[in-house]
Amino acid sequence: MGYFRENIEQLKGYEPGFQPKTTDVIKLNTNENPYMPSPQVIKALGGIKVDRLRRYPDPLADEFRQAAAQVHGLEPDNFMCCNGGDDLLTIAFRAICDESRAVAYPVPTYSLYPVLAKVQNCEAIEIPFDGEFNLPPKLARAGAALTIVCNPNAPSGSFVSVGEMASLADELPGVLLIDEAYSDFADENCVGLVKDFDNVIILRSMSKGYGLAGLRFGYAIARPELITGLMKVKDSYNVDAVAIAAATAAIKDRKYFAETTEKVKKARDLLVAQLRALKFEVPQSHANFVLAESKNRPAKEIYEQLAKRNIYVRYFDLPGLSDKLRISVGTMEQNDILILTLKEIIS
Numbered sequence: 001m002g003y004f005r006e007n008i009e010q011l012k013g014y015e016p017g018f019q020p021k022t023t024d025v026i027k028l029n030t031n032e033n034p035y036m037p038s039p040q041v042i043k044a045l046g047g048i049k050v051d052r053l054r055r056y057p058d059p060l061a062d063e064f065r066q067a068a069a070q071v072h073g074l075e076p077d078n079f080m081c082c083n084g085g086d087d088l089l090t091i092a093f094r095a096i097c098d099e100s101r102a103v104a105y106p107v108p109t110y111s112l113y114p115v116l117a118k119v120q121n122c123e124a125i126e127i128p129f130d131g132e133f134n135l136p137p138k139l140a141r142a143g144a145a146l147t148i149v150c151n152p153n154a155p156s157g158s159f160v161s162v163g164e165m166a167s168l169a170d171e172l173p174g175v176l177l178i179d180e181a182y183s184d185f186a187d188e189n190c191v192g193l194v195k196d197f198d199n200v201i202i203l204r205s206m207s208k209g210y211g212l213a214g215l216r217f218g219y220a221i222a223r224p225e226l227i228t229g230l231m232k233v234k235d236s237y238n239v240d241a242v243a244i245a246a247a248t249a250a251i252k253d254r255k256y257f258a259e260t261t262e263k264v265k266k267a268r269d270l271l272v273a274q275l276r277a278l279k280f281e282v283p284q285s286h287a288n289f290v291l292a293e294s295k296n297r298p299a300k301e302i303y304e305q306l307a308k309r310n311i312y313v314r315y316f317d318l319p320g321l322s323d324k325l326r327i328s329v330g331t332m333e334q335n336d337i338l339i340l341t342l343k344e345i346i347s
């Protein structure tokens with residue numbers, strides 16, 4: 001007998017993007033924010049008393065829930081904090097799915113979903129997007145206990161309208177989890193649906209728009225009944241005292257957040273135009289990355305050539321993606337170096 005459950009023995013496991021050990025590289029492979037977190041975060045970290053580390057943290061992270069409620073115009077009991085958005089995904093799979101309760105999601109999308117389905121031993125119903133990344137009509141009819149739509153989608157950067165998401169929530173028999181890890185860079189979001197639908201969970205991350213990927217902090221937004229169900233499954237102390245203080249300072253600093261996300265959006269739109277000028281096919285992105293299809297060189301070759309020059313982007317050897325590169329938006333300067341290097345490689 002193996003030491004692990006059969007599905008774990010069979011599992012390949014999620015492969016996170018490469019994290020280089022040195023800092024003298026241009027790192028555009030894991031959709032981090034190119035800008036520093038708010039100065040208020042540094043202040044909050046400096047102000048943490050050691051006694052706060054001696055004690056367990058607040059299991060509900062109420063300080064953050066109150067700040068988030070103000071930002072989103074909801075109540076604190078509409079929120080559950082988690083150790084990054086990935087923690088919420090794990091909690092949702094554990095709370096909602098099992099051998100007889102499937103998950104469904106359109107593909108290609110975030111490659112963690114199938115891994116979590118295998119860990120939970122539930123069926124994963126994968127329904128392909130069309131060429132324009134429109135929501136597949138079959139999704140609503142799949143009858144899954146949990147349906148996930150990543151919006152804006154990763155790795156395409158495409159966006160499904162709020163109206164379409166509302167219709168989907170209305171049609172589904174089960175829970176709709178809308179993964180809004182990248183919504184800080186989109187013009188619209190689905191948070192308002194929480195007021196209208198008792199089956200919607202919104203996932204938010206502090207890793208992208210707030211530049212806090214290293215902190216590990218995310219949150220769920222939903223009706224209090226759904227939040228109570230998710231809370232039963234989470235670790236009691238899933239977010240630590242330092243993370244609560246830093247994330248609360250970050251979400252409260254609206255001015256800094258607006259300035260940095262605006263800079264990323266501007267740099268993204270310029271990057272799309274520059275890549276198109278180099279004959280890459282690039283759909284409009286609503287996130288902090290772009291998906292570029294190479295027409296004159298294999299994507300894998302470009303990826304390897306960039307890595308040799310210490311520029312890291314993401315290459316997925318997966319159906320529908322192996323001719324494309326996912327490139328995180330850097331600072332204007334980093335993007336300029338990327339474009340100059342790409343010109344050199346493909347000329």
Ligand SMILES: Cc1ncc(COP(=O)(O)O)c(C=O)c1O
Pocket residue numbers: 031083084085086087110150154179181204205206207213217218
């Ligand atoms: C689509 C999507 N959802 C959720 C996450 C989770 O983000 P985090 O756990 O850093 O909050 C990521 C991270 O890359 C992501 O790409």
